[in-house]
Amino acid sequence: MEARERELYDVVGIGFGPSNLSLAIALEEHYGADKDNSLSAAFFEKQASLGWHRNMLLPEAKMQISFLKDLATFRNPVSRFSFISYLHSAGRLAHFVNNQDFFPTRQEFHDYLEWAETRVSDRVRYNTRVRSIRLPETADGGLVDSVRIEVDNGEGGTKLVDARNVVISTGLVPKMPVGIERTENVWHSSEFLERFRGWNHGEKKRVAVVGAGQSAAEIVRFIYDTVPDAEISVILSAYGYSIADDTPFANRIFDAAAVDDYYHGTDRSRAAFWKHHRNTNYGVADDEVIRDLFRRVYHDEVRKTPRLNFLNLSRVDRVKQVGNDTRVTVNSLLTEESYDIDVDVMICSTGYESMEPTEILGDLEPYCVRDDEGRFRVERDYRLVTTPELQCGIYLQGGTEHTHGLASSLLSNIAVRSGEIADSIADRRQAKLAG
Incomplete structure (x- = not known):
């Protein structure tokens, strides 16, 4: 040409x-x-x-x-x-x-x-x-x-x-936990609905959801409401979900003027942005979703039919396929001990690069x-x-x-x-x- x-x-x-x-x-x-x-x-x-x-x-x-x-x-x-x-x-x-x-x-x-x-x-x-x-x-x-x-x-x-x-x-770019690859039974939240539609959840109802942010909480709520009798293990590196700070003063970091303050700031001031206001967007969930989930947990306790199992202060070490089971090795940050749980599907809502x-x-x-x-x-x-x-x-x-x-x-x-x-x-x- x-x-x-x-x-x-x-x-x-x-x-x-x-x-x-x-x-x-x-x-x-x-x-x-x-x-x-x-x-x-x-x-x-x-x-x-x-x-x-x-x-x-x-x-x-x-x-x-x-x-x-x-x-x-x-x-x-x-x-x-x-x-x-x-x-x-x-x-x-x-x-x-x-x-x-x-x-x-x-x-x-x-x-x-x-x-x-x-x-x-x-x-x-x-x-x-x-x-x-x-x-x-x-x-x-x-x-x-x-x-x-x-x-x-x-x-x-x-x-x-x-x-x-x-x-x-x-x-x-979707980010997976270190050492964990996506497979037929290990998903990232970025592919959730497409994978969910093809999942035979009539027979397979054991689910692990990794992550403590908004997407993780929404996926837990969706599966709980959509799949009757699903048993959901929620793997959190924190002790529980943290609320997203959307209060007026904190939200000013998203104003156009804040970009100038960050761009022209010092290394010290930039570090302060991340230290004090990371909880406006990263690894946090909305108050409404958190309360919705807690109500479900409470009502299950009343009915003596627990379906949500929160593995707090924990992380995923390994995942492997054992027969029809997806075996997840979980490490407790509280006891430093590791243990296995078997699930049908593990969903990683672990953010993006x-x-x-x-x-x-x-x-x-x-x-x-x-x-x-x-x-x-x-x-x-x-x-x-x-x-x-x-x-x-x-x-x-x-x-x-x-x-x-x-x-x-x-x-x-x-x-x-x-x-x-x-x-x-x-x-x-x-x-x-x-x-």
Whole structure:
């Protein structure tokens, strides 16, 4: 293919979950109508359609953030892509208000994401995996103001597109307990509903759930309510579930201003963020879910039919298949002793690893500057710090907790974050044209 025939975009997004969906909306709202300054964009997503934690869309599971922290409102309160606009379009705005609930269900929020996606879907190519990012052949050691991206062409081959800016948002990676691999009977919460639908729980009713966060608690409640007579062993490294701190002052760490405080802070102040406010999001559960579970435990005690067995201050050491049983070796932090329990299924709700862009950066990785601890240096606008010869912008939506704090990859700041990236790309282009 000749260079003149190759597709060239101002912005190429790798991955199309909520973060890059929000970016597509920001580009559309701020620059789509301005023909002189419009930014061309394309997004590539390996999944067949937009999906956000589909396997955790459990009945009654709610969002842990306000409906106002949607894809656009905090950036543009009058956006036609807001959750309020979605409710109005669905004819449900009055009912939502009358429901008097600040937190929609995950199912409804996912429906909102799909509704918003239909309005920018012309920029997205699904079932398309990005194979590599490389330098253009014409670089020859000079300034590089665009890069070449190899993507699947949908016909078993690949094709190349050029980009002046790349925004990487490939999402989080499921994390399993150390030494434990996923199998037919050992699942991660990220695959829960799909696995559950194929599970013969009419005959197999012994379950172990590992983890103490929101997803773990919701899975325990769901199995308890859905599988009659299920025996559930809850393996917790803590003494019990801890409540998520969603009080007003603590929630200010998710404000856009808090990103500035974290980014420009000292090592000491950044450590304080994590020390004092980690319990706003990590390894904690909502008060409502915790109380729901305790009521079930109490009523079982009254009926003398205990179904929930809490293995507190414990961790999983080993898992192996013994005949039809999945044998879980549990180590008690209280007694330092280990013992085995046999279950039919073990579900690990043990969180996710942060996005790691090194592999996908390919040829660009040597041009990306790292700090003394080997982490990528990231500018305030989420742009990777690069050596002078790499003029193409590389932006991260995720993997920036070390520079931007707790909210760097969460929905809480998604609208503002995407707006800042869009503005950065537009402003830098304008400065280059003016210079």
